[in-house]
Amino acid sequence: MAIHAHIGVLAFPVVSHAAPLLTLVRQLAAASSSDIIFSFFNTEKSNCAIFSGQEFDNIKAYDVWDGTPEGEAFSGSHFEAMQLFVDATPGNFEKAMKEAESESGLKISCLLTDAFLWFACDMAEERRVPWVAFWAASPSSLSAHMCTDQIWSMMRSIGAAEREEKTLSFLPGMSSVRFSDLPGEILPENSESPLAIMIYKMVQKLPKSTAVVINSFEEIYTLIKNDLKSKFQNFLDIQLSILSEDPSIVSGDSDQECLSWLEKQRHASVVYISFGTVAEAQPEELAALAEVLETGEFPFLWSMRDNAKKLLPEGFLNRTSKFGMIVSWAPQLKVLENPSVGVHMTHGGWNSVLESISCEVPMICKPFLADQRLNSRMVELVWKIGVRIEGGVITKNGTIEALHYIMSNETGKAIRENLNKLKQKAENAVKLDGSSTKNFKALLELLKSSRGV
Known part of the structure; x- marks a missing residue:
């Protein structure tokens, strides 16, 4: 069967991010009848943690440099490792993508990436291909991040002590959420941290994406869902394999x-x-x-x-x-x-x-x-x-x-x-006529419509 599309998958090397992204790719690979190939780009350590060795023929993993100086054993913290990785991007991904294109003989026709990797927007524009961003965390946190500027403006009008009890009633579906419940990266005092900078750049780039995909189901958060749908070209809730065991997982x-x-x-x-x-x-x-x-x-x-x-x-x-x-x-x-x-x-x-x-x-x-x-x-x-x-x-x-x-x-x-x-x-969301099933089919058609050269 002829290959219709070559999807470049760029992962953020934290298990809670990379594993669900790989689950999504496995489901897409199974449904695509091998007319789509997926090149999965991730650090060697993260790939070893999430790949089982029992993969589909149309998924291939590529290791990207994690930023650790060559020949040195890393002994720092999790957050220090994350910073090294961020410093190595996007060059580490570019190098591995060229290798995948050379091996397959097919240009990457779409980028499916962790939403944190905001630079994928620029990479997709340069290649003139779609950018599909995968948000691995909760819908409510994405909604809050997308309203960072509005939240900062509100914070300037209240004292620090008020944050404990003051709710985000001005945001759809957030009337029970307090300022003190917000992810730390949203808070102004943390805005210069590497992760906060990365997420804020993501907030600026996400509206340019072809689609934003999230691991959830629409019926759990109607008000927030409607608000997010208004912010993006396509917003797709695709419930991953939480209702059935991933066949690649083998118990030891x-x-x-x-x-x-x-x-x-x-x-x-x-x-x-x-x-x-x-x-x-x-x-x-x-x-x-x-x-x-x-x-x-x-x-x-x-x-x-x-x-x-x-x-x-x-x-x-x-x-x-x-x-x-x-x-x-x-x-x-x-x-x-x-x-x-x-x-x-x-x-x-x-x-x-x-x-x-x-x-x-x-x-x-x-x-x-x-x-x-x-x-x-x-x-x-x-x-x-x-x-x-x-x-x-x-x-x-x-x-x-x-x-x-x-x-x-x-x-x-x-x-x-x-x-x-x-x-x-x-x-109900994963039934034949369910919301997640419809969104999954829409994503699959989007990927199939991209073309490698």
Whole structure:
């Protein structure tokens, strides 16, 4: 079959960004009958983390330079690594794109990129090809970022102390959101940080995109959706594989061990804890959470990086071994699907929120950064499918209160009913005539209509 289009996919090398972008590409590749080829550009480390080796014939991964000086072992922080990568762009992508074009014999006919990579707008204009931007975070955070100038103007008229309670009632669908819930990169005092500069440049470029794609479903946020649709040529909600397991994911022995452990637990009794791949709670917060789990003998599955285990109270692992389990990584969707899981204690990342909705698991949110505070506010006050930990800091009393609230018959039942309603909307969105299905077909046609030379 003749190849109709060559799509250059530019990823931002953070798992919560690159993994859902790859999921979208896999779905597009499966639906395109091999008449479209996808060149996936990402750093070597990130590619190794998200590719399984069981890919479609029309997807090829290319490693781009991550900015680390050649021959030097990087030992800095996550944010320092991000800055090195940003400094290496867009030259690192340009080099890899030329390699992909040479190997395929086909010019790249469309750029499908992480929205953070604002320079893709200029690259697409130079090549005279469409630019499709993928927003990996929540719709509400994108809406807030697109209104950065308006938010700054409002902030000048209120004192710093007022931010705690003042809501964003002037923005569609944000009447329950406070200024203090906003992603840190929006705040004026953080405007000179590398990530804030990148996002602000993105805000200026996104209206020029051919389409903006987001991992969500329209029915979850009607007012915000309508506002975003008015800002872009095409705004496409495409719900990714949260309702069915990605076929490329293969469980290892350690995964099977924690899943087997879950099978032995009582229905809706387990507290599943995972704070994502970037941030980690402070030592005093970990100690408070550990004390609650131990004294209350709550069955728990805790996904925790190995270097954080040393921060737990001495002897905690031995004392809780009969009713708890700690793993360095867990297959989250499979965990949440297990009927023994009663609550998800989460950082409130957008992927985790969607997965909790799809599995009807109530959330206790402990936000750290980015859109997590905003997502947590929506979870608690708008959708009413969970709670945010009191004050945003894990304490013994706050955690006990949150657990009792979720686990109680009355409030817990209401939360689960709300989750069920949202899940039904999510399922309807991916039916043959659903909104996500229609948007996916529109994106596929857009890609097919681009032509390599």
